[in-house]
Amino acid sequence: MITRYLVKPGNALKGRFPVPGDKSISHRSVILGALAENVTEVEGLLEGEDVLATIAAFRAMGVQMEGPVNGYLRIHGVGLHGLKAPQVPLDCGNSGTAMRLLSGVLAGQAFASTLVGDSSLQKRPMGRVLKPLTAMGADIQSQDGKAPLHIHGKPLQGLHYEMPVASAQVKSAVLLAGLYARGKTCVTEPAPTRDHSERMLKGFGYAVSRQENRACLEGGGQLTGQRIQVPGDISSAAFFLLGASITPGSDLLLEGVGINPTRTGIIEILTRMGARIDLTALREIGGEPVADIRVRYAPLQGIEVPPHLVPLAIDEFPALFIAAACAKTPTTISGAEELRVKESDRIAVMAAGLRALGVAVEEQPDGAVITPSTLCGGQVDSHGDHRIAMAFAMAGQVASGDVEILDCANVATSFPGFPALARQAGLRLEVLNA
Numbered sequence: 125m126i127t128r129y130l131v132k133p134g135n136a137l138k139g140r141f142p143v144p145g146d147k148s149i150s151h152r153s154v155i156l157g158a159l160a161e162n163v164t165e166v167e168g169l170l171e172g173e174d175v176l177a178t179i180a181a182f183r184a185m186g187v188q189m190e191g192p193v194n195g196y197l198r199i200h201g202v203g204l205h206g207l208k209a210p211q212v213p214l215d216c217g218n219s220g221t222a223m224r225l226l227s228g229v230l231a232g233q234a235f236a237s238t239l240v241g242d243s244s245l246q247k248r249p250m251g252r253v254l255k256p257l258t259a260m261g262a263d264i265q266s267q268d269g270k271a272p273l274h275i276h277g278k279p280l281q282g283l284h285y286e287m288p289v290a291s292a293q294v295k296s297a298v299l300l301a302g303l304y305a306r307g308k309t310c311v312t313e314p315a316p317t318r319d320h321s322e323r324m325l326k327g328f329g330y331a332v333s334r335q336e337n338r339a340c341l342e343g344g345g346q347l348t349g350q351r352i353q354v355p356g357d358i359s360s361a362a363f364f365l366l367g368a369s370i371t372p373g374s375d376l377l378l379e380g381v382g383i384n385p386t387r388t389g390i391i392e393i394l395t396r397m398g399a400r401i402d403l404t405a406l407r408e409i410g411g412e413p414v415a416d417i418r419v420r421y422a423p424l425q426g427i428e429v430p431p432h433l434v435p436l437a438i439d440e441f442p443a444l445f446i447a448a449a450c451a452k453t454p455t456t457i458s459g460a461e462e463l464r465v466k467e468s469d470r471i472a473v474m475a476a477g478l479r480a481l482g483v484a485v486e487e488q489p490d491g492a493v494i495t496p497s498t499l500c501g502g503q504v505d506s507h508g509d510h511r512i513a514m515a516f517a518m519a520g521q522v523a524s525g526d527v528e529i530l531d532c533a534n535v536a537t538s539f540p541g542f543p544a545l546a547r548q549a550g551l552r553l554e555v556l557n558a
């Protein structure tokens with residue numbers, strides 16, 4: 125299906141609503157629930173295509189699950205050694221998280237398996253997980269460091285790995301492989317990345333030690349089924365933080381959003397730009413901090429985005445490019461070369477889209493300088509990247525003419541209800557299917 129969005133300039137965004145469940149935590153709930161003893165019950169699971177791909181992969185390895193229905197999934201865990209050889213390639217779709225975390229799980233199994241993905245995922249670098257997994261004893265064939273991955277399960281040894289890139293997917297893949305390895309596995313990260321794997325492993329009763337920038341575990345333990353409440357995804361909330369911040373008169377309350385400090389870079393960066401964001405009803409749900417987030421319109425200033433905040437807001441840069449385009453002064457983004465290996469090259473695609481709306485963007489290898497101006501109407505190609513489609517949908521709210529966004533079907537990978545929720549908040553968004 126070819127899906128386009130048409131967004132007409134609109135008025136203030138208003139309302140209060142929850143956003144869908146966190147994608148990272150949803151993937152990990154399925155993976156750890158499948159590998160645990162006994163039953164795991166998940167509430168608030170994100171029913172996006174990425175997570176559905178992870179569910180399908182474990183079903184193909186003999187794990188029984190009921191759901192997901194209305195965010196509820198009941199997983200009959202098979203234990204760390206209970207997976208069965210899949211009879212078909214496991215299709216990770218558009219999901220880098222699924223492919224990299226599954227590589228870690230599959231490297232130490234007593235069977236062979238193949239991981240495939242869509243055209244975007246087949247272009248993304250897998251060498252970053254293959255390198256440490258191979259050092260642990262894994263036997264994985266790739267196409268020059270890219271998918272499809274053919275994995276021949278092998279006995280693994282523990283590894284002390286110093287990650288060259290700040291990647292939670294690499295860290296998680298190595299730690300998951302470490303569950304199957306002899307001895308101790310440690311991962312040192314060059315900068316803090318999301319720590320959901322470490323928190324959730326502990327929640328499933330598995331000892332993980334954390335010292336400064338290093339997480340370690342010993343192989344040979346077991347996971348115990350849990351009840352998990354998945355918080356709202358701050359990466360989905362980000363589009364509403366953007367939309368309300370740039371549209372005069374807006375006032376939104378986003379309920380039950382995860383505010384794990386390894387994910388709140390977007391709040392920090394927008395606040396530094398002058399955004400009016402307040403956290404209320406702070407609480408903890410299932411080992412993760414959660415809050416209601418109120419966001420009101422405020423004029424934004426350009427900033428130099430501090431590079432140390434990049435990994436803490438890594439998926440929010442499409443939204444931040446739009447915020448920068450709507451600010452009063454230029455914004456410089458640097459240290460963000462990882463954006464080039466996401467679902468699309470997010471630096472190049474955001475720069476091209478903003479230029480199509482009349483904004484000057486100077487592209488750099490690791491970022492961009494965005495010189496704001498009034499956005500005009502126009503046509504933008506999202507290149508099948510969900511976050512780029514949603515970011516430009518919010519830009520349409522403040523453009524001087526209609527904004528048409530091409531190739532939006534993949535919004536369903538992370539936020540299937542986005543068009544409906546955006547309209548509920550006041551966005552004049554039409555979905556055009558052909």
Ligand SMILES: O=C(O)C1=C[C@@H](OP(=O)(O)O)[C@@H](O)[C@H](O)C1
Nearest residue numbers: 148221290291292293294438439
């Ligand atoms: O671990 C995860 O769930 C994720 C980690 C990040 O990727 P990297 O590890 O490649 O930075 C992020 O971009 C992705 O959306 C989800």
Ligand SMILES: C=C(OP(=O)(O)O)C(=O)O
Nearest residue numbers: 218219220221222439466
């Ligand atoms: C980069 C993303 O996801 P993944 O790496 O799982 O495809 C994302 O959701 O923005």
